[in-house]
Amino acid sequence: MNAHTPLRIGSSYVAALRAKLPHAVLEERWQTDRQATITVKLEALPEAVRTLYYVHDGWFSTMAGNDERGLNGTYGLYYVLSMGGAEKCHMVIHAQVPEDKPEFPAVTPLVPAAVWYEREVRDMFGLEPVGLPDARRLVLPDDWPDGLYPLRKDSMDYRFRPAPTTDAENYPFINDAKQETTVVPLGPLHVTSDEPGHFRLFVDGEDIIDADYRMFYVHRGMEKLAETRMGYHDVTFLADRVCGICGYAHSVAYANSVENALGIVVPERGQAIRSILLETERLHSHLLNLGLACHFVGFDSGFMQFFRVREKTMMLAEMLTGHRKTYSMNLIGGVRRDILAEQKLTTLKTLGELRCEVRRLVDILLSTPNIGGRVTNVGRLDPKVARDHSPVGPVLRGSGFRRDTRADHPFAGYLSGATPINVQTGCDVLSRTLVRVSEVFDSMAIIENLLNDTPAGPILTEDFTYTPYKFALGFTEAPRGEDIHWSMLGDNQKLYRWRCRASTYNNWPVLRHMLRGNTVSDAPLIVASIDPCYSCTDRVTVVDVKKSTTKTVAYKEMERYCRERTSSPLK
Amino acid sequence: MNAPIFRDDLTIKPQGLSMSNEVAALKGRLLKSIGRSVYVYRVDCGGCNGCEIEIFAAITPIFDAERFGIKVVPSPRHADILLYTGAVTRAMRMPGLRAYEAAPEPKIVVSYGACGNTGGIFHDLYCVWGGTDQIVPVDVYIPGCPPSPQATIYGFAMALGLLDQKLKETHHVEGEGESVPLIHPEIPYALRVAVERRAREMAGYLHGKVIAEAFLAALAAPEPASVEARLAALTAQESDPRVVEIYGQLRAVLRAMVVEQAS
Numbered sequence: 001m002n003a004h005t006p007l008r009i010g011s012s013y014v015a016a017l018r019a020k021l022p023h024a025v026l027e028e029r030w031q032t033d034r035q036a037t038i039t040v041k042l043e044a045l046p047e048a049v050r051t052l053y054y055v056h057d058g059w060f061s062t063m064a065g066n067d068e069r070g071l072n073g074t075y076g077l078y079y080v081l082s083m084g085g086a087e088k089c090h091m092v093i094h095a096q097v098p099e100d101k102p103e104f105p106a107v108t109p110l111v112p113a114a115v116w117y118e119r120e121v122r123d124m125f126g127l128e129p130v131g132l133p134d135a136r137r138l139v140l141p142d143d144w145p146d147g148l149y150p151l152r153k154d155s156m157d158y159r160f161r162p163a164p165t166t167d168a169e170n171y172p173f174i175n176d177a178k179q180e181t182t183v184v185p186l187g188p189l190h191v192t193s194d195e196p197g198h199f200r201l202f203v204d205g206e207d208i209i210d211a212d213y214r215m216f217y218v219h220r221g222m223e224k225l226a227e228t229r230m231g232y233h234d235v236t237f238l239a240d241r242v243c244g245i246c247g248y249a250h251s252v253a254y255a256n257s258v259e260n261a262l263g264i265v266v267p268e269r270g271q272a273i274r275s276i277l278l279e280t281e282r283l284h285s286h287l288l289n290l291g292l293a294c295h296f297v298g299f300d301s302g303f304m305q306f307f308r309v310r311e312k313t314m315m316l317a318e319m320l321t322g323h324r325k326t327y328s329m330n331l332i333g334g335v336r337r338d339i340l341a342e343q344k345l346t347t348l349k350t351l352g353e354l355r356c357e358v359r360r361l362v363d364i365l366l367s368t369p370n371i372g373g374r375v376t377n378v379g380r381l382d383p384k385v386a387r388d389h390s391p392v393g394p395v396l397r398g399s400g401f402r403r404d405t406r407a408d409h410p411f412a413g414y415l416s417g418a419t420p421i422n423v424q425t426g427c428d429v430l431s432r433t434l435v436r437v438s439e440v441f442d443s444m445a446i447i448e449n450l451l452n453d454t455p456a457g458p459i460l461t462e463d464f465t466y467t468p469y470k471f472a473l474g475f476t477e478a479p480r481g482e483d484i485h486w487s488m489l490g491d492n493q494k495l496y497r498w499r500c501r502a503s504t505y506n507n508w509p510v511l512r513h514m515l516r517g518n519t520v521s522d523a524p525l526i527v528a529s530i531d532p533c534y535s536c537t538d539r540v541t542v543v544d545v546k547k548s549t550t551k552t553v554a555y556k557e558m559e560r561y562c563r564e565r566t567s568s569p570l571k
Numbered sequence: 572m573n574a575p576i577f578r579d580d581l582t583i584k585p586q587g588l589s590m591s592n593e594v595a596a597l598k599g600r601l602l603k604s605i606g607r608s609v610y611v612y613r614v615d616c617g618g619c620n621g622c623e624i625e626i627f628a629a630i631t632p633i634f635d636a637e638r639f640g641i642k643v644v645p646s647p648r649h650a651d652i653l654l655y656t657g658a659v660t661r662a663m664r665m666p667g668l669r670a671y672e673a674a675p676e677p678k679i680v681v682s683y684g685a686c687g688n689t690g691g692i693f694h695d696l697y698c699v700w701g702g703t704d705q706i707v708p709v710d711v712y713i714p715g716c717p718p719s720p721q722a723t724i725y726g727f728a729m730a731l732g733l734l735d736q737k738l739k740e741t742h743h744v745e746g747e748g749e750s751v752p753l754i755h756p757e758i759p760y761a762l763r764v765a766v767e768r769r770a771r772e773m774a775g776y777l778h779g780k781v782i783a784e785a786f787l788a789a790l791a792a793p794e795p796a797s798v799e800a801r802l803a804a805l806t807a808q809e810s811d812p813r814v815v816e817i818y819g820q821l822r823a824v825l826r827a828m829v830v831e832q833a834s
Contacts, residue, residue: 141662141698150697159695167665196615196663217662218617221696229695241692244621244717288624307631314628322777324628325621325717337775341811456816458772 009034010089013056020051031472032260034089034409037078042104045095049079050110052093057085059403060113060390060506061475064486064499065121067153069099071469075127077104078486078499079114080473088408090473097127106132113390116509124151134174139216142169150224158221158228173200177209184520199527203520211515211523215508226498232258232466232489235498236330239485242500244325245288248281249478250485250500251330256411257474257487258332264464268413268455270334275413276450277320277329278476279443284313285479286436286443287358289528293433294365296525297374302365309357316350319343334460344451351444362437375429379514379526382427391507393481394439395530398432400425405477412476413450429529466493478503480530504530585664585700588671588707598677598710608640609731612650612674616667616703617693618657621717622684626654629720636720641727647673652730655703658686658693664706671707681730682709683723685716754784755791762828763787769824773817782814786821798825 008030017038018025024044029037040048052058058081066076074096081091097104106129107114118129119138126149140150143164149155175181181202196217202210222242226235239254240247252274259266291306314324320343321327329335339347365371381391386399396403405411406419422438424431471488481503490496507530514526590598615623629636630643644650647670659667671680682703685691690701703709713726755763770783789805790798802825806818 141660143661144698156697158697160697161700164661164664169665196617196666217666218615218619218657218660219662219698220617220658220660220693221698222693225693225696238692241619241621241716244619244624247619247621288627304632307627308633311628311631311633324719325625335775338773338778338813340774340778340813454813456813459775460772462772 007033008036009087010036010083010091012087013052013083013089013091014038016056017048017051021048024048032263035092035260035473036089037092037094037471039094039096042095042097045077045079045093046105046107046110048093049081049107049114052081052083052091053111053113056083058083058091060111060117061090061473061482062484062486062499062501063114063117063121064497065125065127065151066488066497066499067125067151068096070153072096074098075102075125077121077127079107079117080484080486082405082409082475082482082484084403084408090409090475092473102126103128103130105130108132108134112388113506113509116505123149125149126152136172139219141216141219142166142171150221158224171198171214173212173214175200175202175210175212177202177204179204179209181209186523199523201515201520201523206519206521208515208518208520208523211512213508213511223498223500226495227490228494230495231493232487232495233332233493235495236332237328239500240326240328240330243478243502245285246281246478246480246483246503247325248277248327248329249476249483250502251327252278252412253474253476253483253485254487254498254500255330255332255474256476257472257485258489260472260474261470261487261489262464262467264333264461266334267458267461269338269457270459270461272413272450272454273335273337273339273459274330276339276447277317277327277335278412278478279447279450280313280317280320281327282443282479283354283440284310284317286440287313289436289479290362290365290433290440292528293375293429293525296528297371299365299368299371302361302368305361305364309354309361312350312354312357316347319346331460333462333464334458336460338459339451339454344454347451348448351448355441355444358440372430374522374525375433376426377428378518378522379429379529380427380517381510381514385510385513389506389510391481391510391530392503393477393479393507394432394435395481395507395510397422397435398424399427405475405482409475411474414446419446429525432529469496471497480504481507585706588668590676590708594676598679608642609651609727610642610644610649611652611654611727612644612647612670613654613656614647614667614670616655616657616663616687617660617699618684618686622656622687625717625720626656626683626723629723634720634724636724636727639724639728641724647671648675650674650678652679652681652727653707654681654683655707655709656683656687658690658696659700659703659706661698661700664700667706679711679730680707680709681711681713681726683713683726684718685714688712688714691716755787757791758787762825765824765828766821769820770817773820774813782817783821786818790825 014028014036021044024041025038026041027039061080061082063080064078068074068076077095077097079093083089083091104127106118108118109131115134116138118132119134121127122129123137123139143166145162145165148162181204184201184203186199198214200212201208222238226238230238236251236255239250242250287306287310291303294302294306318324320339321329329337381395381399383399386396386401400423402421402423404421406414407421420442422435424434468489468491473484473486475482475484483503484501486499488496511530515523518526613626628634653671653674682688686693687703690699693699694701700706711726711730713722715722766786767783771779774782789801792801794801802822806815809815
């Protein structure tokens with residue numbers, strides 16, 4: 001991607017868009033040879049996004065709102081599509097919302113994948129998506145005052161903390177079920193390891209009829225922080241702290257976005273080291289998920305074994321970066337630490353041991369007869385639903401789509417055409433697990449290849465100039481799928497806007513469809529199969545609508561039921 | 572016009588909780604010596620998962636905190652210790668308080684990780700209340716971003732009086748005429764900086780420093796052999812081809828500087 005060819009990949013999409021909407025395309029700007037921002041008239045926005053999405057095999061990557069009133073008197077909306085057709089590139093549809101009329105036609109009715117993004121831009125900028133059926137908040141907490149929009153440049157200081165408006169959690173949950181159902185709330189505090197999130201399962205007997213969830217319990221205001229307190233070169237370390245599991249992928253995506261914006265050519269050795277570390281991170285993350293998959297089907301010795309083996313990858317990370325997690329290895333322009341012969345040999349040796357151990361554990365896991373029964377045809381993600389909602393990573397590849405950022409949009413040290421894509425067509429929990437198993441072995445091979453053939457030369461370049469108001473996308477394939485960042489530089493050695501989208505953001509909306517039609521005892525397993533959130537909660541309150549009674553079941557009971565599937569606590 | 576903005580002017584502070592003397596006394600006894608296994612309940616108030624994942628590592632086979640009787644339980648009602656991670660976000664204030672209320676007295680609160688201790692990198696943001704101690708009284712702080720499993724187990728051991736606090740403290744008093752020595756005063760400063768910078772570009776901060784030091788030591792060695800011969804010997808001793816490559820680069824820097832000086 002560093003090769004500077006005059007050829008601009010994706011020009012045919014721009015031409016197609018100009019033909020389809022002759023008077024609506026106002027401007028095209030190219031950030032790199034594979035990234036274009038096309039400004040369209042506001043009223044043509046939904047149709048432009050729909051055309052690229054459904055006619056030209058685009059996938060919804062992210063959407064960034066931006067308060068550009070200080071630059072051109074409007075709010076900017078940037079809908080980012082990752083094109084999956086013959087010309088693999090990123091197309092950004094940009095529309096300007098006037099300051100005096102802060103509303104825009106919603107894209108969601110035409111492209112359902114946009115729903116969370118449009119709810120978020122309403123929360124953060126106060127821009128009203130006209131025609132969006134879902135009027136609930138997404139990101140801001142229930143006790144946040146109305147009419148205060150954190151990301152508007154003139155709304156508030158980044159440290160401003162308004163007094164809570166309420167102590168009640170009053171988020172309305174949506175139930176589309178036709179019949180009467182029982183409500184099973186789960187969360188926000190979970191027993192196992194992950195972020196808080198609240199689930200409502202609407203059940204009839206044992207069957208899940210519908211589900212809804214409230215996320216963003218951990219919204220802290222990172223994007224505002226990146227624009228205010230921190231310099232643009234410090235944000236690589238902030239991006240490491242977006243996620244404790246795949247933080248390095250975020251850090252690379254962020255560095256990548258600034259490097260794309262400023263046209264920085266990162267030395268090849270630095271690129272290769274980034275890829276080696278990204279794959280190391282993938283190893284620990286996938287082994288973690290395989291361990292948890294064992295746990296949720298009641299195979300706890302497998303869980304402990306996977307965690308034992310996973311420690312090797314953590315020690316590997318500590319040796320290569322100095323820390324088990326939160327590597328803090330990236331700078332704009334390269335990385336902070338080389339891999340010398342000693343580290344290389346230790347890594348190769350550890351990978352050899354790891355391969356034998358993981359192979360044995362996977363054999364044991366897949367030949368345990370109970371496993372097949374618990375995970376086959378459970379939590380189906382229909383390919384049609386997947387196409388409409390643009391999920392990413394193993395969730396998408398488990399439903400038969402050949403999409404992997406490392407192969408589609410090569411970045412860092414991944415060479416074009418050299419990265420295998422693992423696909424399964426079962427659409428169920430088993431398929432997603434098998435995709436992860438194959439990726440573990442592929443990651444080890446990628447690391448070995450890169451180590452045996454590391455390019456020479458420096459690991460860091462300092463040869464670039466900070467140029468105000470440049471913007472571009474950066475992307476990585478994190479263990480959970482594509483991470484994509486949109487950054488715009490300011491004029492004060494800071495960022496004007498940073499939009500960071502984690503992979504799981506695109507995977508949550510399809511979870512509802514995956515839960516429907518399954519039984520309550522499979523819910524934790526299905527949630528774990530998208531790899532965000534591992535379980536239910538400290539306790540479960542069951543409300544039986546028919547009898548108007550409330551019964552509280554200990555979480556342990558709920559988890560036991562998931563593992564053993566006898567003596568339902570709901571009876 | 573541009574009056575400074577102080578954080579306290581912007582911030583509503585959540586009200587802290589207080590505890591009765593009786594409970595405080597019980598808790599003091601528990602902290603000194605618990606004398607039995609303890610049950611821990613995790614409360615994630617807005618962490619990034621890094622802390623959670625290291626707690627997980629601490630309770631699984633390699634580190635195995637259960638051998639010290641430390642067990643993670645699924646309900647705050649069973650807990651002796653509440654382990655708070657993450658900067659407390661607005662949305663997690665009420666769930667965090669509910670978990671605290673649900674645990675039986677006397678309970679120990681451990682604040683875990685940089686964010687739990689102070690709010691960390693997020694300490695002053697609009698959707699964050701700060702560290703755990705902004706909403707509940709904290710007894711033990713475990714630092715790190717995230718703390719390693721070793722640090723986690725050590726922190727618990729401190730909390731439970733499993734370890735006597737035997738830190739070997741020493742004091743150093745600066746003597747008459749004592750000062751920190753300069754590195755390689757005999758090498759021109761500009762040359763040293765150029766070598767160190769090139770080494771950092773090639774091998775990063777950690778390895779670059781080691782490699783530059785080896786190179787400068789060879790350069791400054793008071794041997795009869797010529798500089799070129801000494802550096803050739805240094806390169807010949809090295810078995811790592813990558814380090815040999817970097818030495819080559821450093822010699823090029825040296826040559827460029829010397830030629831520049833001479834001409």
